[in-house]
Amino acid sequence: MSGAAGVTRSVLVVGDGVVGLAAAIALRRALPGAAVRLVQLPGDEDSWLNRLGAASPIIHRFHRQIGLDPRLFARRTNADPAYLRHYVRDGQPAVREASTAAIPFVEGVPLHHIWLRHRLEDGEGAPDFAAMLLALREARGDEGGFGPRFDIAAYQGLLGEMAAALDIDIAAVADVTVTADNGAVAGLSADGGAWLRADLYVDAAGPRSRLLTALGAGWTDWSDWLPKLSLSMSPDGGGAQGDERLAYEGGGIVWQTPVWRAALAPDATARGPGCLGRCWLGNAVAIGEAAVRAPTADGVGLGVALEDILRLIALLPRPDGGGQEQREYDRRAAIAYRALADWSGLSTAPGADGPPGLAEIGAAFAARGRVAIDELSPIQPGEWLARLMALGPPPRRVDPTAWALPDAVVRSTIARAAPARVPT
Amino acid sequence: MIRPEPVRVVILGGGTAGWMTAAALAKLLPGQADIHLVESEEIGIVGVGEATLPHLREFIRRLGLDEMDFMRKTRATFKLGIDFVDFGAIGERYIHPFGAYGTDIAGVGFHHYWLRMKAAGRVPPICDFSLPIVASRARRFAPIPAGGDFLDSSYSYAYQFDATRMAPMLRAFAEAHGVRRSEGKVVGVDRDGTSGDIAALRTDRDETIAGDLFVDCSGFRALLIGEALGSPWEDWSQWLPCDRAAALPCTAPDGPIEPYTRATAMPAGWRWRIPLQHRVGNGYVYSSAHLSDDEACGAILGAIEGEPLADPRVLRFRAGRRTKSWDRNVVAIGLASGFLEPLESTSIHLVQQAVTRLVELFPQRRIDASDRDTFNALVDREYDRIRDFLILHYHATRRDDSDFWNHVRTMAVPETLQRKMDLWRTSGRVELYTQGLFLEASWVAVYLGQGVVPISYDQRADTPAPDRLAKSLTELDQAIRQRVAAWPDHGDYLRQAGAWEAA
Numbered sequence: 024m025s026g027a028a029g030v031t032r033s034v035l036v037v038g039d040g041v042v043g044l045a046a047a048i049a050l051r052r053a054l055p056g057a058a059v060r061l062v063q064l065p066g067d068e069d070s071w072l073n074r075l076g077a078a079s080p081i082i083h084r085f086h087r088q089i090g091l092d093p094r095l096f097a098r099r100t101n102a103d104p105a106y107l108r109h110y111v112r113d114g115q116p117a118v119r120e121a122s123t124a125a126i127p128f129v130e131g132v133p134l135h136h137i138w139l140r141h142r143l144e145d146g147e148g149a150p151d152f153a154a155m156l157l158a159l160r161e162a163r164g165d166e167g168g169f170g171p172r173f174d175i176a177a178y179q180g181l182l183g184e185m186a187a188a189l190d191i192d193i194a195a196v197a198d199v200t201v202t203a204d205n206g207a208v209a210g211l212s213a214d215g216g217a218w219l220r221a222d223l224y225v226d227a228a229g230p231r232s233r234l235l236t237a238l239g240a241g242w243t244d245w246s247d248w249l250p251k252l253s254l255s256m257s258p259d260g261g262g263a264q265g266d267e268r269l270a271y272e273g274g275g276i277v278w279q280t281p282v283w284r285a286a287l288a289p290d291a292t293a294r295g296p297g298c299l300g301r302c303w304l305g306n307a308v309a310i311g312e313a314a315v316r317a318p319t320a321d322g323v324g325l326g327v328a329l330e331d332i333l334r335l336i337a338l339l340p341r342p343d344g345g346g347q348e349q350r351e352y353d354r355r356a357a358i359a360y361r362a363l364a365d366w367s368g369l370s371t372a373p374g375a376d377g378p379p380g381l382a383e384i385g386a387a388f389a390a391r392g393r394v395a396i397d398e399l400s401p402i403q404p405g406e407w408l409a410r411l412m413a414l415g416p417p418p419r420r421v422d423p424t425a426w427a428l429p430d431a432v433v434r435s436t437i438a439r440a441a442p443a444r445v446p447t
Numbered sequence: 448m449i450r451p452e453p454v455r456v457v458i459l460g461g462g463t464a465g466w467m468t469a470a471a472l473a474k475l476l477p478g479q480a481d482i483h484l485v486e487s488e489e490i491g492i493v494g495v496g497e498a499t500l501p502h503l504r505e506f507i508r509r510l511g512l513d514e515m516d517f518m519r520k521t522r523a524t525f526k527l528g529i530d531f532v533d534f535g536a537i538g539e540r541y542i543h544p545f546g547a548y549g550t551d552i553a554g555v556g557f558h559h560y561w562l563r564m565k566a567a568g569r570v571p572p573i574c575d576f577s578l579p580i581v582a583s584r585a586r587r588f589a590p591i592p593a594g595g596d597f598l599d600s601s602y603s604y605a606y607q608f609d610a611t612r613m614a615p616m617l618r619a620f621a622e623a624h625g626v627r628r629s630e631g632k633v634v635g636v637d638r639d640g641t642s643g644d645i646a647a648l649r650t651d652r653d654e655t656i657a658g659d660l661f662v663d664c665s666g667f668r669a670l671l672i673g674e675a676l677g678s679p680w681e682d683w684s685q686w687l688p689c690d691r692a693a694a695l696p697c698t699a700p701d702g703p704i705e706p707y708t709r710a711t712a713m714p715a716g717w718r719w720r721i722p723l724q725h726r727v728g729n730g731y732v733y734s735s736a737h738l739s740d741d742e743a744c745g746a747i748l749g750a751i752e753g754e755p756l757a758d759p760r761v762l763r764f765r766a767g768r769r770t771k772s773w774d775r776n777v778v779a780i781g782l783a784s785g786f787l788e789p790l791e792s793t794s795i796h797l798v799q800q801a802v803t804r805l806v807e808l809f810p811q812r813r814i815d816a817s818d819r820d821t822f823n824a825l826v827d828r829e830y831d832r833i834r835d836f837l838i839l840h841y842h843a844t845r846r847d848d849s850d851f852w853n854h855v856r857t858m859a860v861p862e863t864l865q866r867k868m869d870l871w872r873t874s875g876r877v878e879l880y881t882q883g884l885f886l887e888a889s890w891v892a893v894y895l896g897q898g899v900v901p902i903s904y905d906q907r908a909d910t911p912a913p914d915r916l917a918k919s920l921t922e923l924d925q926a927i928r929q930r931v932a933a934w935p936d937h938g939d940y941l942r943q944a945g946a947w948e949a950a
Contacts, residue, residue, distance in 0.1 A: 030906055053907050088554065131475065131509060143449050337554075338876065341903055345873040350866075355879065390817050391808075398882045423479040423809045426450055 029343035031057050035211065035221035037199065037234060039063040040073040041175065042311035042328045043227035044182035046335070048089050050225070051189045053336045061186065062211070062219065063195040069230040069294045071254050072312055072325050076100070076175035076282060079326030080124065080168065081401065085333065091185065100177045103264060103281045105322075106160065106168030107153065110413060111270040112373075119153035120413035122169055123405035126394060127159055129436050134159075135412060136392055136425035141437045143421060150440045152412045158440040170322040172267065172280040194219070201237035207305030208234065222342045224307040225335070230294050232313030240309075241300040245317065248378040249367050250274065252318040253290035258283055269320055276320050276371065287320060287371065296367065298360045303349040306342065308335055315360045317367035323402060327363050330401040331356065355399055362400040366410075373414040385415055392418035453481040454812050457648060457658035459633060459671060461486025463610055464781025464798045465664035466617035467506070471802045473624035474510050476809060483656055484621070485629045485648060497610050497721045497728045498526060498708040498792040500884065501545050501603040506799050510620065518946035520616045521608035522724040525588045525706045525937060527579040529791065533712040534897050536845045541896025542707060543791075544579035546602030547888045549923055552911070558891050559908035560916060562875055562901065569917060571924065573895055578602050578927050586703040587934040590944070598930050605792070607708060607721045607728075629654055633665075636675045644776040645671060659812045662805075663779040667786075672769060672779040679770045686838045686860060687766035688851070689716045689788050693743040694730035694760050697753035699723070706937040710790060711750075714738070714849040718750060719789065724941070724948060727753055732788050737851040764788070766834075772826045773819045778805055785830055790840055793833050796884060800829050832883045835864040836890070843868075843897040868899070875901035 031054055036047045039061050051059045067073070086093055096102060108120040127134040134155055142149045160168070186193065196213040203209060210220040226234035236242065252275065260282040262268060267280040275288040298315040302308060311328035318324075334355055340348040361380050368377025369385075376382060387395035388411045394404045425433075456472060458465050461484055472480045507517055517523070528544035535541075549557030557576065564570035574580040579602040582588065592599050622628060631650030639646045647657040663671035672678045684690060699722060709720040716733035731747040738746075744759040768785025772778065780801045787793055804825050808818045841855035842864075860868075867878045871894055877887040894901075911919075934940075941947045 029903075030909065055910055336907075338874075339906060340874065341906055344903060345869075347870040347873045348876060351870055351876065351878060387817065387821070390815060393808075393821070395821065398880060420811070423451070423454075423476055424806065427476045427479045 029341035031222045031339065031342055033058045033060070033221040034223045034225060035060050035062065035219055036225040036227055037062045037064070037211070038226070038228035038232075038313070039183075039193065040067070040070060040227065040229055040311075041179050041182060041325070042072055042229070042332075043225075044179065044186050045085070045089070045329065046225050046227050046310060046332045047191050048182065048185055048189060049085070049332050049336055051186075051191055052089055053339065057222075058192070059189075060192040060194065060219070060221065062199060062213065063193055064199070064228060065197060067229045067231050070312055071316075071318070072328060073179070073229065074175060074254060074256050075285060075324065076173040076178065077105075077170065077280075077322035077325065078173075078329070079170040079322040079402070079406075081326045081329050081333075082170055082322070085329045088333065089185075091181075096173075096178075096181070097171070099181045100171075100173035100175075101282055102171040102173035104168055105170065105172050105267050105280065106265045107157070107267070108169065108321075108413070109266065109268045111268065113271065118413050119151055120409050121153040121156035121160065122409040123156055123159060124403040125405045126408050127156070127405070130428060130432055132424045132428055133392070133422065134436070135408060135418075136422040137428065137433055137436050139392065139418060140421045140425045140428075141433055144433075149437060153409075155437075155440040156409065162439070168265070169267075170326065172282045172322070174282060201234055203238050205305075206238060208238065208307045222306065226307060226309040226313045227311050229312045230316060232309060234307050234313070235299055235302065235304060235309045238304040238307060240302070240304055243297050243300055245296040245298070245364055245378065248376070249296040249317055249364065250372050250375075251290055251293040251295055252287045252371065253293040254318075255286045255288070256283055257286075260284065271373075278320050285320075287318060296364070298364075301353055302356045303352045308349075308352070310335060314356065315363060317363050318371045319363075319367050320370050323363065323366055327359055327401055330359055334359075358397050358399045359401045362397060362402050366402050366407075369410060369414060385411075389416050389419060391420040392422060451479070451811055453479055454660055454810060455658040456480045456482045456660050456662060457656050458482065458484040458662040458664055459486075459648060460664035460666060460781075460783075461614060461618065461628070462664060462666060462781065463614050463795060464666075464783075465662075466614045466621060467795075467798050468662050468664060468780055468802050468805070469621040469626045470510055470617040470624070471506070471806060472809075473621050473626050475806050477624070479809065482621070482626045483629065483658065484626055485631060485633065485650060485656055487632045488630065489632065497723070498529075498607050498719070498789070499605045500792055500796045501605045502796055502799060502884075503605055512620070515945045517616070518606065518608070518941075519948040521606070521610075521612045522948055523606040523608035523946065524704055524722055524724060524941060526605045526607045526708060527583045527588070527602065527706045528708075530583070530705075530707050530709040531712075531840070531893075531896060532709065533846075534710075534717075534840055534844060536898065537712075537848065539896075539898065541892065542574060542577075542580045542583055543889060543892040543896065544577045544583070544602065545604055546577060546579040548573050548891065549576040549920075550597055550601070552919070553907065555905050555907045556887065556891075558895070559875055559905040560911075560920070562904040563908045564916065564920065565900075567913065570920065575924050576920070576927065578930060579604075581927050582931045582934060583705070583707045585931050585934075586705055586937050587931055588706045588937040588940045589934040598926060604706075607723055609723055609725075610795070629656060633670060636671065638675075642775075645675060659776065660810060660814070661777045663777055663783040664781050666782040667764065669779065669783040671777045672772070672774060672783050676774050676777055678774040678777075678779075681767050681770050683766040683768075683834060686834070686858065687788060687841075688734040688736065688854065689732045690763065690765050691735050691740065691743065692730045692732045692762045692764070692788075693740065693747045694728070694762060695744075695747050695751060695758075696726045696728055696756040697751040698756060699725065699727050700753055703936060704938045704941070708792065712846070712852075713746065715743075715851045717790065718747060720752075726756060727751070732790070734851055737849070768827070768830045771819075771823050772801065773822045776814050778822070780805070784826070787830070787833055787837060790837050791833070791885070793884065797829065797833075801826055829883065831863065832880070832885070835861060835867065836885045836893070838864055839868070839890075839893055840897070843894065843899045845898060872899065872901050873903060875904040
């Protein structure tokens with residue numbers, strides 16, 4: 024086994040935002056024999072992930088993997104687990120959304136089709152679909168939901184402490200320049216001086232990143248499909264625990280959580296959405312906003328970045344490998360990023376055309392309530408279902424399997440949700 | 448009326464595929480599907496697919512059938528995997544188990560740790576770390592207990608059964624659930640003048656059966672999808688050259704019953720051996736370009752381990768599938784839709800998969816093109832993934848003892864398979880997908896079983912200290928042996944559980 028000789032002895036992570044810190048910690052855990060070094064760059068105002076304290080439920084799995092106690096995370100970052108969203112759109116009644124990871128089934132029939140049948144048969148007297156999912160949540164004690172909302176600065180501080188405790192070397196520099204050689208990074212020069220080298224370079228420098236572009240990776244622009252939005256945060260949180268409220272106004276969104284308030288506003292000067300054509304070239308991989316940017320009014324942006332880290336670790340190549348893992352990484356990342364683009368379109372500009380993938384998802388859902396997403400989408404089928412039910416046009420057809428159910432099953436399924444009805 | 452009108456479904460053909468479709472639609476779509484099946488007793492059924500995959504249990508469960516009753520009626524035995532003999536090289540064998548090897552450690556697949564220990568020269572074969580393999584070799588079986596430990600959840604099982612007994616059983620079930628049946632041969636197909644869709648079938652008994660949706664389960668004849676609609680066939684024989692089988696049942700030997708199917712590579716293909724309660728199914732799957740029918744019949748007669756119960760019967764087929772399994776208002780299910788040789792017991796699974804998709808995408812009386820397109824995309828993906836997995840069994844070989852093996856060893860394989868093999872060879876990793884029949888453990892089984900050892904493995908597997916890792920592997924090995932030693936003999940369990948049909 025000749026290739027087994029090659030071992031990653033050093034990793035250089037560029038960028039000390041939450042994604043860079045999280046990556047450095049995860050790599051340190053995965054490669055206890057390797058030196059992990061982090062290059063700290065001045066703050067990047069274009070970054071959303073360093074300012075928006077929101078993650079999808081994947082963060083819980085990530086924390087388990089790096090050994091971060093969930094109670095410590097919750098206490099230090101003032102985290103609130105979001106599980107009910109209220110959407111307010113111009114001139115429309117408020118809509119509620121609750122979420123599960125998997126699409127719930129009752130007697131082999133998707134829950135939403137039972138609900139749709141009941142609504143057709145019994146008119147407007149039905150509980151909303153969110154109530155159906157909340158009832159499930161209560162019955163199962165499901166953590167599910169939308170993931171935590173938290174104080175991002177506190178989280179960054181917590182990860183910084185963890186990195187220091189794990190002997191991750193942090194070097195603060197004003198800027199780095201990349202020297203490329205034969206499709207790989209030969210080294211980085213810090214502030215025009217000190218020379219930094221490693222077996223693996225992880226670009227977590229956020230929107231300003233250029234490590235992969237220095238190697239010739241192209242950027243695919245999504246401005247035609249997705250809105251250009253700027254983000255501003257204010258610390259005045261409010262509302263009931265677990266609740267958040269999204270008001271769509273004038274092409275922007277005001278998003279109120281118990282922990283903070285965010286305003287997403289149309290801004291032609293904002294850095295546009297898009298992604299790298301290749302995320303892993305030679306010995307360098309870009310993750311998080313260095314690889315993909317799309318506005319989200321939920322925790323999926325950070326969720327996708329954490330998935331990048333998990334994917335990177337699952338496919339960690341040996342330095343002398345043939346590049347097959349890199350290709351597999353790119354294949355999986357491309358699927359994840361397309362899913363993010365579709366999700367971003369649905370959530371930040373509901374009703375607009377959005378990316379081509381979203382049009383297909385929307386058409387399949389509108390036709391007969393199918394959630395036609397890729398099997399490797401980092402956004403789970405249950406999450407898609409909840410959002411499509413909340414924001415998309417409702418399916419035109421009730422599934423025949425739901426019509427085939429005995430009336431009593433439909434009645435009892437709906438009755439389970441009735442106690443969970445909450446006035447909006 | 449809000450509730451849609453029932454869709455008139457006409458199923459042509461009463462073999463395994465026809466009655467599986469009828470039973471599932473009748474059970475899962477009462478009031479939504481009005482089902483009429485037409486078949487002729489004069490036309491025999493192929494009854495291929497004596498060995499099955501664990502997914503069939505879900506089909507039985509959804510129909511609400513009693514498992515033991517099903518096993519008695521089809522003279523079934525349990526199946527924990529397939530024993531592949533002489534595939535990688537003559538004299539080598541491995542079992543592709545329904546289950547995993549070992550357990551992940553720190554989120555890293557077990558086989559990476561095994562590869563590390565193998566490189567260091569201090570590890571038993573990987574099959575020792577699979578509960579279903581060790582149980583197969585010991586010819587033992589136990590059902591999966593609810594709420595069991597990691598070993599209990601490390602395996603699954605299927606059945607080996609008499610396929611010709613399944614259709615009559617499902618027929619009784621379907622008719623009890625309201626399916627109408629007509630006896631007769633189809634002699635005419637009426638098309639709608641405007642749309643070109645099929646409007647009705649006419650039989651030799653002067654019956655005209657009209658419908659909205661037609662399900663073609665007429666087998667290789669493909670009377671509707673092929674003859675009537677001319678839907679194109681995508682041929683895969685350049686990768687899967689076997690196109691015939693010489694099948695032959697023989698008496699079951701006394702003694703323990705193998706809870707697994709055996710596939711033995713032969714000079715021009717391979718032969719199956721499937722132990723049932725009352726007999727053993729055998730067949731030589733071969734390439735007619737490399738072997739004559741007489742030679743194949745002679746070879747299978749010479750290879751069986753019991754008294755022949757019939758003369759060898761030659762079946763003809765070709766590997767491939769329709770480019771559209773659902774065309775206009777005709778859905779092809781079973782052999783009319785496509786064929787992949789039974790090397791991994793996928794025939795009945797492909798029927799089950801298509802039926803499940805049809806239920807999921809069941810149309811209204813006027814068919815929506817998007818339902819059809821989605822069905823075809825899902826069926827294609829399933830076929831394509833199985834195809835690549837089957838080709839691997841032939842291509843990953845060192846055999847050079849016959850023209851047949853020289854051909855499959857050196858042929859160009861589909862790009863989708865080449866990419867998977869390249870990833871494995873260099874890194875010990877398996878291309879990730881979550882939907883489909885054969886996931887990581889299956890690919891690992893065939894790669895390692897046929898001698899495709901990667902040059903590297905996940906470097907995270909280097910983390911545990913060598914002695915600690917060796918100790919945990921030894922403990923796992925012992926735990927599996929102890930568990931299997933406590934299991935009953937397979938034959939004893941069949942009788943004990945009430946699965947045995949007293950002859």
